[in-house]
Amino acid sequence: MKKLSLQWFNTGVVLLALISCLFGGGYYLNTLLEKEALSDAKKIARTILDRDLATHQYLTSTLKPLLFKAFEEAFGAPPPFDPHWMSSTYVIREINHFSKMFTSGDYYAKNAQINARNPKNEADAFERDFLQQVAADPTKNRWEGIRQFNDQPFYVFMEVSEFYSDPCLRCHSTPEAAPAGLVAYYGDQRGFGHQLGEPAGVKSLRIPMANMSRFTGYLTPGMIGVLLIIGSFVILIQAALSHFFVSRPLRRLVRRINGEEPVCATAREALAEIDAIHSSFCHLSEAVERRREILEAEVGKRTAELTAANEELERFTYTVSHDLKAPLITIRTFAELVERDLATSADERTRASLAHICDATQQMTTLLDDLLKLSRAGKMVSPAAGVEMTTVVRDAAAIHRVALERGKVSLRIAEDLGTVTGDKDRLVQVIQNLLDNALKYLGDQPHPVIEIGRASSSGGEAFFVRDNGIGIAAEYHEKVFGLFERLATHGEGSGVGLALVRRIITLHGGKTWIESAGAGQGTTVWFTLPTDKDMRKLDAPGKNP
Amino acid sequence: MPQEEKRVFLIEDNPGHAEIIKICFSNLAVPNRVQHFLCGEDALTALGCLGDTPPPAHLPHLIILDLRMPTMDGISVLEAIRATSRLRHLPVVILTTSSLNAEIERAYASGANDFIVKPFDLPGYIDLVEKLAVDWLESGDAS
Numbered sequence: 001m002k003k004l005s006l007q008w009f010n011t012g013v014v015l016l017a018l019i020s021c022l023f024g025g026g027y028y029l030n031t032l033l034e035k036e037a038l039s040d041a042k043k044i045a046r047t048i049l050d051r052d053l054a055t056h057q058y059l060t061s062t063l064k065p066l067l068f069k070a071f072e073e074a075f076g077a078p079p080p081f082d083p084h085w086m087s088s089t090y091v092i093r094e095i096n097h098f099s100k101m102f103t104s105g106d107y108y109a110k111n112a113q114i115n116a117r118n119p120k121n122e123a124d125a126f127e128r129d130f131l132q133q134v135a136a137d138p139t140k141n142r143w144e145g146i147r148q149f150n151d152q153p154f155y156v157f158m159e160v161s162e163f164y165s166d167p168c169l170r171c172h173s174t175p176e177a178a179p180a181g182l183v184a185y186y187g188d189q190r191g192f193g194h195q196l197g198e199p200a201g202v203k204s205l206r207i208p209m210a211n212m213s214r215f216t217g218y219l220t221p222g223m224i225g226v227l228l229i230i231g232s233f234v235i236l237i238q239a240a241l242s243h244f245f246v247s248r249p250l251r252r253l254v255r256r257i258n259g260e261e262p263v264c265a266t267a268r269e270a271l272a273e274i275d276a277i278h279s280s281f282c283h284l285s286e287a288v289e290r291r292r293e294i295l296e297a298e299v300g301k302r303t304a305e306l307t308a309a310n311e312e313l314e315r316f317t318y319t320v321s322h323d324l325k326a327p328l329i330t331i332r333t334f335a336e337l338v339e340r341d342l343a344t345s346a347d348e349r350t351r352a353s354l355a356h357i358c359d360a361t362q363q364m365t366t367l368l369d370d371l372l373k374l375s376r377a378g379k380m381v382s383p384a385a386g387v388e389m390t391t392v393v394r395d396a397a398a399i400h401r402v403a404l405e406r407g408k409v410s411l412r413i414a415e416d417l418g419t420v421t422g423d424k425d426r427l428v429q430v431i432q433n434l435l436d437n438a439l440k441y442l443g444d445q446p447h448p449v450i451e452i453g454r455a456s457s458s459g460g461e462a463f464f465v466r467d468n469g470i471g472i473a474a475e476y477h478e479k480v481f482g483l484f485e486r487l488a489t490h491g492e493g494s495g496v497g498l499a500l501v502r503r504i505i506t507l508h509g510g511k512t513w514i515e516s517a518g519a520g521q522g523t524t525v526w527f528t529l530p531t532d533k534d535m536r537k538l539d540a541p542g543k544n545p
Numbered sequence: 546m547p548q549e550e551k552r553v554f555l556i557e558d559n560p561g562h563a564e565i566i567k568i569c570f571s572n573l574a575v576p577n578r579v580q581h582f583l584c585g586e587d588a589l590t591a592l593g594c595l596g597d598t599p600p601p602a603h604l605p606h607l608i609i610l611d612l613r614m615p616t617m618d619g620i621s622v623l624e625a626i627r628a629t630s631r632l633r634h635l636p637v638v639i640l641t642t643s644s645l646n647a648e649i650e651r652a653y654a655s656g657a658n659d660f661i662v663k664p665f666d667l668p669g670y671i672d673l674v675e676k677l678a679v680d681w682l683e684s685g686d687a688s
Contacts, residue, residue, distance in 0.1 A: 322613055322642045329642070329665055330561030336667035337568065349568075356561045476616065486615045495615075 007239060007247045014238050018231040022224055029223070034209075038146070041155035041207035048096075048109050048205060049157070055095055056088040081181030089121060089201075108154070108206035116201075117191030127158065127204050134160045134199045141199075146209065154206040162200035169196060249274045257281060305506075315482065323495075324367060330360035370496035373429075374503065384508075387424045389417030389463065389529075393452050396431035403439050407448055414453035417463065420529040426504045427529075431465070433497040434525050438467035441523065445469055462511075463529065468522040477514040498525075505529070551577040551682045552605040556588045556622060557640070558614040562663065566609065566640075569674035575682050580605070584614055585622035594629050604635060607681045610657075612641040612648060620655050627656040636681045640673075 063085060071079040083090040089111050096109045112123035114131055123131060126147070134141050141160040146153055164172060171178045173195075175188035194200075249269045255261040263285050269275040334353040341350045393413050397404070404411055420427070435450065442448045451466040472480060479485050481502045486495040502512045510528040553570060557563040563581045570579045582588035586595060588608070593600030608626070612619035619639060626632045638659040639652045649660045659680070664670050 318643070318645070325642045325663075325665075326559050326562065329663060330559065330565070332665065333565045333667045333670055334561065337565070340667075352564075356564060360561050 005247065006250065007242050010242045010246070011235055011239050014235055015231075018227075018234065022227050022231070025227075026224060037209050038155060041209055042144075042157075044107065044207050045155060045157045045205045048107065049203065051095075052092045052109070052203070055092050059085070059088045059091055081179060081185050083118075083185070090118070093118075093120065106208055108204070110204045111201045112204045113191075113201040115190060115193060117186050119190070121201070123202065123204075127202050130158050131160065131199050131202055134202070138163065138197075138199070147206075149206065153209040155209055157203075157205040157207075159203045160199045160201070161203065164194050164196055164198045164200050166196070168200060169194065245270050246274065249278070253278055253281060256285075320371070324364070327360040327364040327367070331357050331364070334360070367496075370500070374496055374500050384421050384423060386419050387422050387427060388419055389427075389454070392424060392427045393417060393431050395428045396435055399428075399432050400435045400439060404435075404450075407439060407442060409439065409442065409448040409450055412449065412451045412453075414451075417452075417454050420508075422508045422529055426507070430501050430504050430527070433501050434465040437497050437525070438465060438469060438523070442467060442469035443520075461528070462526045464524050464526045466522065466524040470523075471519050471521040472514060472516045472523050473518050474516075477516065480514065481512065501525070501527070548576050551575055551607070551678075552603060553577055553579045553682075554588055554591070554605040554608045555579050555581045556585055556608065556614075556619070557581065557611045558583055559611070562611075565667070565670050566674065569670050570678075572671070573674065573678050573682075575678050577678075577682065585610075585617035585619070585625075589617075589622060589625050592626065592629070592632060594625050594632070600631065604632070606636070607677065608635060608637045609640050609677070610637055612639060612643055612652070620651055623652070623655045623657060638677060638681070 067085060068078065071077075084094075085091070092109075092111065100106065110127075111121060112127040112131070113121050114123050114128055116122045130143060138160075142158070144155070144157045147156045148154070162168075169177070171182055172191055173193070175183050175192055178192070249271070252261065253274070256263050263282055267278070269278050334356045338350055338353045338357070341353065390413070397411055397413070403409075431452070438450045445468055447468075449468050452464070453466075454461070454463050456462075481498045482495075485499070498512075505512045505527045509530050512525070512527045514523060514525055516523040555563055555566055557566070560583070563583075567579045567581060570577050580591070582591065589595040590598050591601060592604075610619045610622055619641065623637055623639075626635060626637060633656075636658045637656070638661060639657045640661050640663060641648070642663045644662045652660050661673060664673050
């Protein structure tokens with residue numbers, strides 16, 4: 001199944017938000033406007049009611065008494081009935097009529113009655129219902145609300161404020177009781193037959209809300225249209241921004257993770273979260289790359305070590321078969337020669353042969369001893385710890401004390417050799433072998449000197465054992481470290497000493513090399529050892545000296 | 546007329562082995578003189594290939610050469626001999642404890658006339674020296 005893309009998802013969310021806003025906002029606005037329209041309608045209703053009341057008050061308390069008095073003074077009799085100034089209902093209806101002519105207000109205002117004297121005041125069905133309800137329960141004499149008339153909404157206000165009383169009934173009970181002028185004017189049918197306590201009429205107002213509703217009705221679709229256009233722009237802009245700032249960087253990131261595009265640590269993304277993912281990925285891939293390099297270096301180092309170990313094993317097998325066989329051949333052949341000589345008694349040669357046999361057995365013993373040492377050098381005796389090199393050198397020098405004194409060798413040991421990490425006994429063995437070598441190859445130096453110190457060299461900070469003996473030609477600087485390799489044709493060396501030194505130093509992670517200007521120029525054997533500082537650092541392959 | 550004394554150069558770092566070979570040569574019927582060198586450099590000097598030493602008045606009839614020696618090894622000595630035109634046809638027999646095929650091939654490639662693995666006992670040495678005499682000392686006499 002094809003997954004929904006983030007961009008489409010975002011667009012969908014925005015669209016949904018927009019539609020919700022449109023409908024929610026539209027509804028809210030509509031409600032608000034309707035409320036406003038109702039409030040306006042109520043204000044209009046109040047104005048009309050107040051005006052009608054004021055008109056009624058003026059007529060009853062000012063105009064009517066004044067005119068009655070003037071009439072009686074002039075004619076000595078009450079005036080005949082004339083609704084134009086005697087009936088406030090009439091006057092109010094007329095004022096409303098004129099009012100509607102001058103204003104655009106198409107409101108409805110009426111003092112509605114059942115069996116009204118004037119048919120214009122006759123209550124319609126709605127008003128009649130209300131009047132009957134009030135007759136049944138006079139406490140509920142007011143009603144307001146919104147009603148549809150001819151499919152138009154109206155604010156409707158109805159209030160019954162007068163009930164028929166005795167003075168009222170003079171004109172509204174029977175034609176007989178009514179003034180003659182009234183019956184003559186209106187006839188004896190309409191406006192009669194009312195009872196005491198019956199609602200006299202309802203003040204009925206209907207303020208059209210169509211204007212307001214039309215207004216809100218026009219606004220909402222218009223507003224929706226404008227908002228839709230704005231919304232479309234918003235969606236377009238959102239889609240573009242989302243494409244440029246979200247989708248594209250994310251796809252780029254995916255390509256980088258997939259390795260289809262190079263990782264660029266300096267590239268920045270505009271949005272904080274995506275930039276954070278990007279830089280985290282950069283850090284991660286850098287870390288992975290670093291780890292890979294370290295591992296590769298480690299594998300390379302291990303492979304080199306393994307190859308070196310294999311080569312050494314091969315050389316070892318070969319040298320053992322050669323060098324161990326050589327003294328055995330000597331022993332055997334001279335023993336056979338002795339056997340023959342004993343038969344013929346050639347004393348001198350027998351003695352010489354026995355001397356050869358003794359030499360060969362001695363040589364064999366030395367070889368086997370050194371081989372044993374070498375095999376032990378393959379493993380540490382004690383765990384690596386901080387070792388004072390000065391102590392190591394002093395211990396090794398103590399072993400050679402007699403030889404040093406006998407050869408009148410001046411041994412100079414540097415003041416502070418520092419601390420290294422390693423196996424102390426093995427390190428003593430290193431110095432002991434180097435001292436042994438230096439002593440062996442001092443030659444006929446009249447002022448033999450052996451120096452042990454620590455200095456910067458071609459291979460970095462390293463330790464050295466330097467003598468002023470016979471020296472070593474450049475072509476043998478590497479060969480001397482090989483097993484059973486000797487440069488002298490005589491002497492008691494087995495060719496294991498330097499091989500042993502190299503083996504121990506390599507085991508400690510160090511390097512060994514020789515510097516010598518050549519024959520008669522003395523020899524310096526250098527070696528490195530990891531210091532405390534080195535141990536803390538990440539393992540990095542060192543350079544070959 | 547007495548037979549000419551055959552000169553043999555023995556280049557061997559093991560003094561014991563050199564002594565045995567010398568003893569074996571001393572028992573040969575062919576009059577001979579074995580000159581022993583503990584290292585290749587000494588032998589090359591005696592042959593006039595190294596340093597300022599003049600070439601010897603008489604070249605050896607046979608050179609017996611060990612392979613594994615300190616400093617200069619047998620192959621290097623052999624190459625130095627073969628590089629000198631006077632010595633190009635000098636018989637050189639390799640005598641060593643090694644019997645590695647690679648070493649044998651290298652020795653022949655460098656111009657060795659023969660490659661012999663060191664015997665393990667006295668009769669072996671006696672046979673070896675007698676064979677050497679037959680191959681390289683007596684044949685020269687016959688020609």
